[in-house]
Amino acid sequence: MNKLTMVSAALCLAMGTSVYATPGEGEQGSSNGQPFQTINERIDILEMELGDAIALINNRLNLIEQEQIEQNIKIAFLESSIAALEVRVTTNENDIATLTVIQDLQGQLIDALRTDLTALEIRVAQNENDIAALVLADAAMQALITAIQGEIVTINARIDANDADIAVLQQRADALEQQLAQVNAELQTKQARVTGICAAGSSIREIDANGNVTCEADDANATFETYRSSGTVDVDSSIFLTKTVTNNRSCLSGYRAVGGGHSVNGSLGVGNVRASFPTSDTNWRVIGYFDSAGSRTLTTYVVCTRIMP
Known part of the structure; x- marks a missing residue:
């Protein structure tokens, strides 16, 4: 529309x-008739x-x-x-x-994951058991470590003590080396074993470095005398230590040394004699070597004859 x-x-x-609003009105109804x-x-x-x-x-x-x-x-x-x-x-x-x-x-993935989760739970339970065993083993290991540490402290203390002992031994070894050097020097001048003899009516006049003798006719006024000197040797019984001792014996005035010897005695061992030789016409020397603890007596002998005028 x-x-x-x-x-x-x-x-x-x-x-x-409008028309039908006033029904009945007409000519007669109007006011002016219109x-x-x-x-x-x-x-x-x-x-x-x-x-x-x-x-x-x-x-x-x-x-x-x-x-x-x-x-x-x-x-x-x-x-x-x-x-x-x-x-x-x-x-x-x-x-x-x-x-x-x-x-x-x-x-599907969730189902697979659930299956894996179940397997993992089983493994976790096994791991927990293993961890418990490892904890016990660790505790035992810690106790062992503590004990070892205590042993280490003890060993370190012993090592320190040993170091001190080693220092003492080193000092004594140095002293021994000096003594050995002295012995070697003295051995260079040692008297060889006497091998010669004199016939009846004669006596030894001289002994050379090789042990050979020079004889001379006996003098009716000639005399032989034996002299001896002794020295005590003490070795520390707490450690193993070698000790070298030198002992000398001389003739009286007017006598000459023609021989010598030694003897060693003691309750704890005798030791060794490294050298026995004359150091001059009137002196005899013995060098002893001892390698065990105890007290010993080293005796040196010298055989002397009177010097003829």
Whole structure:
């Protein structure tokens, strides 16, 4: 229905309403006896009211048209939105199908993980038992370590004591080396074993370094005398230590040494004699070597003869 049709319908509705609004009025009912004059006045009024109504209707129609345009825009927007939603719904349906497949795979994976979890729980229980055993073993190991540390402290103390003993032994070894050097020097001048003898009526006059003798006829006034000297040897019984002792014996004035010897006695061992030799015409020397603890007596003998004028 267009505007003109709507306005005509509204005019007819207004005129019909005006004509039939005062039924029974006519020529006799008018105040001046002029029925058409009254009708004309009413028509004028109706025309004015009709103009106002038409203007109002036109305004309303304009508003309706504007609202219709806006609704068409909204409808077009909604149709576009619906089309986009249909695309999204289609996409979502595809995604749902994909997610359904993924969910099935995840379910299978979860079942596999549950199986692995059960196996892991069993292994964890076994590991816990192993850990408990290791804790006990660690406690025993700690106790052993503590005991070993105590032993180490004791051993270190013993090592320190041994270091001190080693230092003492080193000093004594140095002294022994000096004594051995002295013995070796004295051994270079030792007297060889006497091998020569003199016939009856003669006596030994000289003994050379090789042990050979020179004889001379006995003198009726010649005399032989034996002299001896002794020295005590003490060796520390707390450690094993060698000790070298030198003992000398000389002839009296007017006598010459023609021989010599030695003897060693003691309750804890006798030791060894390394050298027995004359150091001059009137002196005899004995060098003893002892390598065990105890007290001993080293005796040196010298055989002397009187020097003839």
